[in-house]
Amino acid sequence: MSGLEATDSPDRKRFDWNNFWFAPQSAMPLAVIRFGCGLLVLFYLLSMGTQAVSWLHPAQSIVPTETVSQLFERSWAQISFFDYIPSATGVQLLHVLAMALAMAMAVGLGTRITTTLTWLFFLSYLHRIPFANSLVEPVLAMLLAYLVIEPGGRAWSLDRWWRIRRGHEAPDEASWTATVATRLMQLHLSALVLMIGTNRLAGEPWWSGMGVWWLIALPESRLVDLTGLANLPQFYLVNLWTHLVVALELSAVVLLWLPRSRLAMVVALTLVWGSLALLTGQIAWWFAMTLGLLAFLPPQRLGART
Template sequence: MIGKEFSKCWNSFWFEPSAATTLAMIRIATGAMLAYIHIVWCLRLDDFLGPNAFTTGEFAQSLHRGDFAWSYLWYIDSVPLLWAHQLVAIALSILMAIGLFTRFVIPIIWFMTLMVCHRMTGLLFGLDQIVMMVTMYLMVARSGDEISMDRYLDLGKAQASPGLNANIQTSNWSTYNTIAARLMQIHLCVIYLFGGLGKMRGETWWDGSAIWLSAVSYEYQSLDLTWIGNYPVLMALAAHVTLFWETFYVCLVWPKMTRPWVLATAFGVHAGIGVFLGMITFGWMMIVANAVFIEPTTMKRWLDFLNVKATTSR
């Protein structure tokens, strides 16, 4: 009996088909971010990937000796070839964002970026981890079914030849969307859980000084936050809210009653990191990743409200 109930819940959780609206929005933001990341690598291509890079291919390879990471970029020293690689990556990222040939493009851009990550070990940070995580799950999803050029072209075809494909006129709910969203949600919970547990080990998150230490880290700072030192209560409160929110995100993000509050806190924390600690890209991607907890139907309502109807599934 319990087994049956569990099986029912499990199937409902993982395999009940869902719409792609939320994932499509995440795809757009992630594709744009991937394009930006690759453009920034290009700004100093010689320094990052060239034969005289800060970390050469040979050095990167030696760092991964003994593990299973691999990159073909370890063996490429030709600057024109590296430029070609990066330009293709930028083009594919843009295709991903606009949703053209989505099913093919996302796995390719994920793989190309993965190769860059294994090549650029040491110059990466949370942004790369989150972008790769989101892109990996978007490979599973059918995020191109909505708000995409693919969808737009399909609708065009259907209008030109009625009866060609009646399914095109309908919304395609897919189990792949559900699996991708669930994996992304759980992965995000894992990230926050261990981030929170890690902070639990640090005394400055308990005595409230962690916020001050972050605020006076000049290399991170993008806006002056030292004024917060005048408000010890505010500092301690911010540290404690971060500590508890991050640790208990895994529990509180699932119930409908607490989810909006947890997501609103996520927005506040990551916007704060982006604005004050100079990691606007990382902060933005964390907000994008958190959007996976917004139900597709809710997202669709918001889009309808904003009048973004042309390529949604209805």
């Protein structure tokens, strides 16, 4: 689905707005993204361990709800389910329910409902403890929001399996809602990558080729120690690494949309961001961004039927 349609002149192309947004597309890429997002939400919830009450209770937590509202000037749109649960038991039960919903969404059980509820619960966590948010939460919230639009359970889901098992006709994997959700993900991710790239240019190290070295030199966050690259001539690799990161992120807004360069760009960004994740410890962010990049892949590459 290219979004291009021939005009009266055979050597001219024009952008087809309706085809770009509404031509039916397989939900297979979104199903893969849904599975990954479900696992990532579950990981986020499990990271609280047994301290859910200490984090989330409106009065007994580390930072009470009233304090959060004052410090972060929360608006009416930033409410949280946990603001209205007065008992510690209730908070724990709601936390367990959120984990169950994330697992159900991942495997495609009651997909439309569980995806919507998982998104709302995830926002509740973000609004309740905004001081604990990192780079991954905004990306994951964005992906979940667009997954709500997609035709839940049309591919890789228990819903689809159960429907077939009961002798009903399997729903078509392709739909226009899958296209809308995919396009929104693609546009949002393109803007996000461009912002990341331009933001790097605000710092002198990324101009001089020292940006990656600054990450290597942070001992508290790195997962691998590459300080040995400081010895010449290996240090030129750091300069090249730095400029490659910026070049890929700035060019992605164009190259991700060109069919001939799309796959190479997805692979390149995945590898480059993965290398940075080893230096920063932001593995969850890398995983979320990689999930977003899957929206650019043709459905056939992920096993969709043509």
